[in-house]
Amino acid sequence: MTDPVKHTEALGRVLELVVVLSDDMSRSLAAQGLTDARAHLLWELHERGPSTQRVLAEALRVSPRNITGLVDALVATGFVTREPHPTDRRATLVTFTEHGATIAAGLERDQHEFARILFEGMPDDRVTALVEGLDEVLARLRAHGVSLDARPDESEAAR
Amino acid sequence: MTDPVKHTEALGRVLELVVVLSDDMSRSLAAQGLTDARAHLLWELHERGPSTQRVLAEALRVSPRNITGLVDALVATGFVTREPHPTDRRATLVTFTEHGATIAAGLERDQHEFARILFEGMPDDRVTALVEGLDEVLARLRAHGVSLDARPDESEAAR
DNA sequence: CGACATAGTGAAGGTGCATCATCATGACGG
DNA sequence: CCGTCATGATGATGCACCTTCACTATGTCG
Numbered sequence: 001m002t003d004p005v006k007h008t009e010a011l012g013r014v015l016e017l018v019v020v021l022s023d024d025m026s027r028s029l030a031a032q033g034l035t036d037a038r039a040h041l042l043w044e045l046h047e048r049g050p051s052t053q054r055v056l057a058e059a060l061r062v063s064p065r066n067i068t069g070l071v072d073a074l075v076a077t078g079f080v081t082r083e084p085h086p087t088d089r090r091a092t093l094v095t096f097t098e099h100g101a102t103i104a105a106g107l108e109r110d111q112h113e114f115a116r117i118l119f120e121g122m123p124d125d126r127v128t129a130l131v132e133g134l135d136e137v138l139a140r141l142r143a144h145g146v147s148l149d150a151r152p153d154e155s156e157a158a159r
Numbered sequence: 160m161t162d163p164v165k166h167t168e169a170l171g172r173v174l175e176l177v178v179v180l181s182d183d184m185s186r187s188l189a190a191q192g193l194t195d196a197r198a199h200l201l202w203e204l205h206e207r208g209p210s211t212q213r214v215l216a217e218a219l220r221v222s223p224r225n226i227t228g229l230v231d232a233l234v235a236t237g238f239v240t241r242e243p244h245p246t247d248r249r250a251t252l253v254t255f256t257e258h259g260a261t262i263a264a265g266l267e268r269d270q271h272e273f274a275r276i277l278f279e280g281m282p283d284d285r286v287t288a289l290v291e292g293l294d295e296v297l298a299r300l301r302a303h304g305v306s307l308d309a310r311p312d313e314s315e316a317a318r
Numbered sequence: 319c320g321a322c323a324t325a326g327t328g329a330a331g332g333t334g335c336a337t338c339a340t341c342a343t344g345a346c347g348g
Numbered sequence: 349c350c351g352t353c354a355t356g357a358t359g360a361t362g363c364a365c366c367t368t369c370a371c372t373a374t375g376t377c378g
Contacts, residue, residue, distance in 0.1 A: 035364065035365085036364095036365095037364075037365060038364095039365090051355085055372090056377090062365085062366065062367090063366070063367060063368080064360070064369075065366085065368080066365070066367075067363080069364085070364095070365085088375070089355080089373080089374060090373065090374045091374095097378055
């Protein structure tokens with residue numbers, strides 16, 4: 001039971017944070033000439049190193065076809081290049097240009113900067129409480145069957 | 160100072176929650192034949208009652224032109240109708256059909272259901288801590304100049 | 319070698335968003 | 349009363365993201 005009203009209030013806070021945060025991050029990315037999707041791709045590339053488009057498609061959870069377009073755009077703006085895969089002639093390795101690598105490193109700095117803005121000076125126990133609270137919420141979501149790759153199978157039967 | 164690593168971890172949790180949550184909500188909406196934007200419009204209509212498209216555009220923070228399309232879609236699927244404004248012949252009042260009102264009420268139930276899934280059984284003090292933590296983060300975001308209607312003026316000068 | 323799987327792309331389409339131009343109507347000062 | 353300006357909605361275009369289906373080129377395995 002606990003308090004349903006408080007629960008709805010908490011959900012409201014989470015949703016508000018979602019809106020404000022994603023809005024601000026998008027704006028910050030746009031200032032660097034990046035869209036959300038392209039920045040996401042750059043980020044994955046930054047963490048994985050040169051990758052095939054197939055791998056990127058799975059990382060971003062989008063169709064391989066879509067990756068083609070994103071890579072096209074990033075190639076056009078000089079952030080990445082397509083290199084032949086050394087052993088598989090079907091595949092291409094998406095690789096940073098120098099410029100792209102610089103930008104990607106900047107994304108990481110931006111993330112730290114963001115964390116600093118949000119949490120700097122906040123008491124440690126408060127941050128810990130927040131992380132634990134969010135972890136529990138995430139755990140509940142997963143327990144409820146939100147696996148983040150739930151295919152639209154015949155899973156949903158309720159209602 | 161406090162701990163930068165913990166801060167980055169906390170940001171990671173927030174971002175993960177954003178992804179998982181919005182993904183799940185989208186799926187839940189799609190199951191009712193609604194896209195995110197159309198559901199958002201329905202939600203505003205539910206909270207405001209019959210509204211002009213202009214008002215909806217401001218509520219959703221999108222261009223009036225875009226509202227025309229969303230309303231078109233909702234009219235086509237029978238969720239809303241366009242009624243003439245009683246006093247201003249330029250304007251139209253977007254109004255629920257019976258079906259639309261039912262669906263909108265369902266959205267509200269869904270939100271409560273969602274809150275229940277996320278928080279039911281969680282100790283009250285934990286929920287409170289979470290809300291307070293999120294409030295502080297939101298306050299910091301705003302203090303940092305994220306006003307949610309920051310026009311791309313000449314505000315950004317840094318970097 | 320033949321059957322099948324896999325990497326990437328062309329074609330076509332849906333959705334959400336934007337801007338600019340246009341039309342009809344409202345509001346206000348002279 | 350009327351001209352001017354503001355405002356509500358929409359037509360026309362265009363971009364970004366995403367999808368599915370079809371197809372080519374290549375890898376893999378019996």
